[in-house]
Amino acid sequence: MFDYHDAFSRNIGWVTEAEQEKLRNCRVAIGGLGGVGGVHLLTLARLGIGRFTIADFDVFEMANFNRQVGARMSTLKRPKIDVMAAELRDINADAELRCCPAGINTESLDDFLDGVDVYVDGLDFFCFRRTSDDVCRVRKERHSGGHRSPSRPGDRSSELCAWWDVLRGLLRMGR
Numbered sequence: 001m002f003d004y005h006d007a008f009s010r011n012i013g014w015v016t017e018a019e020q021e022k023l024r025n026c027r028v029a030i031g032g033l034g035g036v037g038g039v040h041l042l043t044l045a046r047l048g049i050g051r052f053t054i055a056d057f058d059v060f061e062m063a064n065f066n067r068q069v070g071a072r073m074s075t076l077k078r079p080k081i082d083v084m085a086a087e088l089r090d091i092n093a094d095a096e097l098r099c100c101p102a103g104i105n106t107e108s109l110d111d112f113l114d115g116v117d118v119y120v121d122g123l124d125f126f127c128f129r130r131t132s133d134d135v136c137r138v139r140k141e142r143h144s145g146g147h148r149s150p151s152r153p154g155d156r157s158s159e160l161c162a163w164w165d166v167l168r169g170l171l172r173m174g175r
Helices: 017-025 037-047 080-091 126-139 159-172
Strands: 027-031 051-055 096-100 118-121
Touching (some): 017 159, 037 051, 080 096
Parallel strands (some): 051 096
């Protein structure tokens, strides 16, 4: 049987027990579950984030093997959202998950971001990135900044520093 506290107890020391509880109650939205979004989903799941909204309309192909964590022989032609949802559940069986198998677009973006604390952009559609950036700015969600690593303004030096900045932002929330 899954036990959240046991599963994520080794995070304590890096974060406090109170901060771990904040992470458990955060909602992170991830648009795109391929090479960027898939890695972020699994990393955030291992941090103990407890609520996710994920979107992807694509399937895994052989050409994804070199860079996408969900791509393997057993997942060929399977929807990325189904594969990555199962991966998430294997890490955190208690995670609350909203899935958007049709992906996101300008019409569905507000629903996709409903109740979200942080949006992580893993989209391949660069023309849509500007729209998602603008919506996040208006709604004041914390936004990871797309294929660039989430980071401090002006500092793109380290993925670890970037994730630490996102983590600190999540922990500062009033939840």
